Amino acid sequence: MKHRARKNAAEAAAKRVFAFCGVVAVLAVCSITVYMLAKGMPAFAGVGVSELLFGTRWRPTAQEPSYGIFYIILSSVVGTAASVLLGVPVALLTAVFLTEVSGKTLAAVVQPAVELLAAIPSVIYGLLGLMLLNPLMYRLEKALFAGSETHQFTGGANMLSAVLVLAIMILPTVVNVSAASLRAVPNELRAASLALGASKVQTIFKVTIPAARSGILTGVVLGIGRALGEAMAINMVAGGSVNLPLPFHSVRFLTTQLVSEMGYAEGMHRQVLFSVGLVLYLFIMLVNLVLQKLRKEAERHA
Numbered sequence: 443m444k445h446r447a448r449k450n451a452a453e454a455a456a457k458r459v460f461a462f463c464g465v466v467a468v469l470a471v472c473s474i475t476v477y478m479l480a481k482g483m484p485a486f487a488g489v490g491v492s493e494l495l496f497g498t499r500w501r502p503t504a505q506e507p508s509y510g511i512f513y514i515i516l517s518s519v520v521g522t523a524a525s526v527l528l529g530v531p532v533a534l535l536t537a538v539f540l541t542e543v544s545g546k547t548l549a550a551v552v553q554p555a556v557e558l559l560a561a562i563p564s565v566i567y568g569l570l571g572l573m574l575l576n577p578l579m580y581r582l583e584k585a586l587f588a589g590s591e592t593h594q595f596t597g598g599a600n601m602l603s604a605v606l607v608l609a610i611m612i613l614p615t616v617v618n619v620s621a622a623s624l625r626a627v628p629n630e631l632r633a634a635s636l637a638l639g640a641s642k643v644q645t646i647f648k649v650t651i652p653a654a655r656s657g658i659l660t661g662v663v664l665g666i667g668r669a670l671g672e673a674m675a676i677n678m679v680a681g682g683s684v685n686l687p688l689p690f691h692s693v694r695f696l697t698t699q700l701v702s703e704m705g706y707a708e709g710m711h712r713q714v715l716f717s718v719g720l721v722l723y724l725f726i727m728l729v730n731l732v733l734q735k736l737r738k739e740a741e742r743h744a
Contacts, residue, residue, distance in 0.1 A: 556617050568676070583596065
């Protein structure tokens with residue numbers, strides 16, 4: 443009886459601790475939301491919603507300042523989408539290789555290498571992109587636009603460099619989560635597919651991956667979150683100019699906008715930067731909600 447009483451007391455204490463942690467997490471999200479709204483909304487009133495969100499000129503220190511962030515928002519959307527479209531298929535196929543194709547010896551070598559990518563600081567990715575990728579992009583830029591009088595050469599710091607760096611940075615997150623989801627698929631499903639005459643490749647793409655799609659979508663959500671929130675590496679390889687997000691244009695993302703100018707901004711300029719942070723925050727929340735809904739639909743149809 444005493445043992446049972448101690449066990450019940452421990453379980454009750456654990457429930458209270460878990461409930462407290464859950465409340466703290468909810469309060470943290472709510473407080474961040476309230477703070478961002480309080481700091482970001484005044485600039486919408488001062489500048490105007492249409493001018494701020496759909497203006498294309500960013501000149502905060504001019505005699506007649508302009509605070510249009512449309513190209514900055516578009517750069518974040520295009521850069522993140524392109525990096526996901528490029529990185530997720532590679533990550534998924536890598537996860538398939540680790541779980542379904544490679545032997546244990548080879549997987550024991552490749553898996554730690556993938557995990558090491560996740561441990562590398564983002565500034566190292568930016569430094570490698572600056573020293574290795576940007577010179578290659580500059581040579582490609584000169585080859586494509588030699589003799590052009592309208593193209594502004596960026597030295598290789600452009601949208602394409604940013605997309606490639608982001609695609610590499612999201613690989614370990616998507617690979618690890620996808621591999622764990624694929625390993626969780628019961629072997630009975632694979633055996634049943636093979637028994638019906640399907641090949642191994644057909645079993646992987648028609649049975650295993652669909653069965654693990656909920657976990658794979660979770661990995662994609664985490665990858666998108668990292669791509670959207672990355673600042674330092676992108677600041678080093680993207681160029682930092684407010685331009686239309688074309689492959690060889692120097693661009694600026696929402697995150698790099700904050701990193702580049704928050705240190706010296708004041709007055710309306712500083713308020714607008716808080717609005718940029720609010721837009722980024724709401725955008726991340728929207729993307730997460732949409733992808734979470736897709737994940738739940740995948741679980742429902744699994």
